Amino acid sequence: MHFSKEVVKLRDVWVAYSGSDRPAMCNINLTVPLGKLVLITGPNGAGKTTLIETCLGLLKPYRGSAYLFGVDTRSWRIRHARRMCGFVPQDFMKPPFEAYTVRHVIRLGFAPYKSIFESLTEDEDRRIRRVSELLEIEDLLDRPIGTLSGGQQQRAVIARALVRKPRALFLDEPFSSLDREGRRLISRVVREYVRAEDASVIIVSHDVNPIIDYADIVVRMENGRIVSGEGYA
């Protein structure tokens, strides 16, 4: 299957939530090429999460077009484009009774690539160990994820996104539960990942400090509109 080298392309995109009398995102134009680190920032309610979910096709525009790796997010082929992406949602926290181990949660990142009856390969297991060492969670692999702190859970979900070796990484508030050390670590890992894999990373964060120095493109949003950095113009 042929995919475009533009990770994200949004053309005059408008998105609204049902029951709301105003659109959550208005007239958005944005292009993200491969190999770039993009920081999307803005105050609460600016439409940052809506933007990231629209890029992945989890939300569909009611006006305009959204493309992920050149695939229209309304098309059934969007599933194939998503397989080249990693995603860390804002609401990643699991309750204390969630019994999936960290190792299993990371393993689930391989689910879309598996055919029927296929189990994990040794190479994939090695990759899980390597990434968990990188994110300093190797001692937590056999712990139930629900028993971990917010910061530890966040690292586990980032590890799940990274083991997939995505061409595009979408991180929604990835520093929200991390301490200063954790922020520094994730910023470094993300930056090195962009360089090593020539991948794109799209980070949504209202706190710009940990990553702004490494960002190739900074997009600022307010009230559902891009106020600076529009179109990667």
Add this chain to the structure above:
Amino acid sequence: MLEFLGLALLAAVLSGNLCGAIGFYVQRLRITTLSFSVAHAALAGASIGLILNFDPVYSAMIVAVASALILGMIFARIEYGRELISMAVFSASSAVAIFAIYMSNVRVLATASIAVVLWGSLLAITVEKLILLLLTLFMFILYIIAYRIQIDSMLYDVKMAEAEGVNVQMHMLIMLFFAGLIISSSLRLTGGFLVFTLLYNPVAASFQISRKAHLQLLASSILGAASASFGLLVSYTLDWPVGATIAIVSSIILLSAYMMKVLVEAFRRRCLSRP
């Protein structure tokens, strides 16, 4: 007589097991209201079978599976208003069921064919229906094993699974398809109005017993089988309607599991507060 009871008991174990298992997935994937509509569509299908002089199990199966697939496809295309559509289908299905029973040639509510549709009947269990249940169980287990990692991914977090490229829509449709198949296969035992108690009570009880997903699935299947088989035996002994007896037994199991959890929690807290 013993042979007939054995057949019914086996059907009860299989039905309960299947309902408990599908109930677990339906609950975890948050498609409970959708399955509620499918259960009532099965009831409408069975009642239509009465008018058309067609085996109610097969007509229930056709309508339940068709409604599950249609609703699943509609839900994949709309983001909001799903609950509303589910409730509309539930109400319409119930109305169709009552109209169909009213219009059928059966005049007395206690006749065997009506009993099968409304509150289940021991007499309705045949070898053919038992084979149907076995086939459904085999297909369901095969599906769960084949797509274990994808289903697990959805159980953990549907949004993440979808964003990563798991075919969430297809798996939701397959789950609904099995829900339709299992509900209509179990209709003969519990009746259309009570089939969903076997779908929801065992899984609710399993959530009181364990916090681990695989143990919840196991417990839900076992409790479903226990509710159906024990309910059937009580119904046979006391000459009670089988569907209602199964519903009572499953409710007692659910309440007992809840009470047990409350007691265990209280004991644990007491131990923790000791110096």
